[in-house]
Amino acid sequence: MFFAGKFILDIAGFVESQGMSRLKIMEMVGFDEDILEKENALVDYDCISGIFKLIKSELKDPRFGLHMGEQIMLSATSYIDQLMDSCSTVREAFEHAIAYSRLISDSMDCSLEMFDDNFRVNFELNPDWSLCDDYAIIQNLDLALICAKNSLYRLTSKEYFPVELNFFYPKPRKIAEHYRLFNTHLKFNAVVSSIVFNRHILHKSTVNHNHGLLEQLKEEANKILSSLPAENQLITSVKKSILKHITRGSSHISDVADDLYMTTRMLQRRLKAEGLTFKQIQNDIRFQIVRKMKHHGDCNLDEIAYLVGYAESSSFARAFKSWTGSSPGKYFNTSKLQTGKK
Template sequence: MSEKFHIKSKGTLGVFRPINNVAVFVRAAGEYGIDPQKILIGSGIKMSELDDPLRIITAEQEIMIGRKLAQLAPSPLSGLDLGSHHHLISKGKLGMAAMCCETAFDALKLMLTYIDLASSYFQYDLKVDGKKGYVRMKELVSLDDFHLYVFETEVVSLYTICSMILDDAHIFKEMHLAFPAPKYAARYRKIFHCPIFFDAPEHLIIFDAAILDRPLKHANSLTKKVLEQECRQLCQRLNENVTVKNKIRHELMFLEGDFPTFDQLAHRINMPERTVRRRLAMEGTSYKDILSDIRKQKALELIAAGDCSMEKIAEKLGYSEVAGFYHAFKAWTGTTPANYRKGTR
């Protein structure tokens, strides 16, 4: 390999993804003494579907279930606890294909190429310069109060996968993390076996570039070729049936800032306004209906989280007055926000 190298994974979050991560959430729920059925309530996903390798879900469904798992855990659940469950085998065909690659570099390149199958929420920017390698992790969407949980889950998953591929627990040399040190900061060094620097300008992992040339003990070019073809087909399938409604829900669910006007929304999904209206009518919905449903879902999540005032929630959802939010919430649920919050405790 040359002394300088640079590749990136895709810079947008796909609407659809495999069901693999939800299967991990359900197994983890059982280990934490939580009824798995409870974390699936309202998601549109059945227990019987978890064993279907072709079942695809939305990122929105996955986040909803992840939030419920965190909320129902008997003690505060860190992403550090959950990340190790997201190992190589949990990634399905993609994980198996990575195991069959010739070198660690080939495996990493494969994972970045088919990143949609890894159900990631980050863009990975891999750069090699001389003897050092650098991985930058950039959030693809705003996850508000859930961003630390998701980051911890993903970075532990990354470490677990790389450690399994290389059969080496000391693959990271330094980690620079773009958030303040949490109360349990000592756990980071224990898990990753390297110096940790918090309050960094970006998420950055530094490693010895020589590990990329290491041969993998399960390398099998024929099996890898077959599995990679299946990965390619799965990625194509994820993008086949994306409706305009899917696209709009995806935009609004992971939006940072104010909800867009209809013309702004049409621009965001790169479609003429007239086409958006026509397609939504054909799908039996409207922008107003989708926006109302997203506001309801976000309101339920923010209230259940318990760390946001009603005034702040109303502001986040685009209501100029709290009274407007209260009226909408009562129409959605038949109860008040305060009573709903009491019921979630």
């Protein structure tokens, strides 16, 4: 659950150009800039989410991610940019970008889909990242989408607009910036976020390819990938399934086992081998959802209890106390005091 340390430096540099002190970002991170410059420097989701919360309160820019991607070249993506630029065709470049996307972050799983007339780059949220602050998630996605569009221009020296954009989040009140930057059809509340282009673009030659350099870059990139935290595909798949079912009012282990083509007993054994139980993972997700929903203030505790699968508030309160050691009311009142909220 990480972002490249260089991403922090990109954010700090951009907020400085917008009139905000970069020192506020660096103080929150707690690392020196020379440490974040290193290829193996990583920061966790909570750090990035906290930074975006600060940016939201300071700059009040609902389209921060789009503006950042439009105005600066990211150092966090420089390795992937070099890989793409060394490919001979756009298709090869995008395939390499997706294969090495974890050099930037594991917050989204990227994939490439082909259709008769179009190709689509998908951005599926890591289940742990999806439970972080909505503003951070949205800005990160918007940034990824504008970077995908910018990559085509860098590769071909020609501007291509997508034929369609899909966003997981609801339609914002103002979408003029989306239209200005992408000039295409927009769909919101999508199951998976994606950017879609005409398929013929994939066959375009890149302007500065160097296959000799590509092989060298791939070798170095593979070394970096091998040093990154390993993903546990089983745990990730279980979390994705729980999140899918919990929005439908249920997240029983049998439902999750069916999604993973396992029996309930097989799933229990696999999780036990990882030192976990289904209930532990389920309760952790429930707690993260509760924190997120309570932070936004859209629901009271009775409503939240129902939404995370508890028919009675008393059952939810008992469960919450087992997670945190205190009642929901006491926990969130203490949290408000610690963050200075009233």
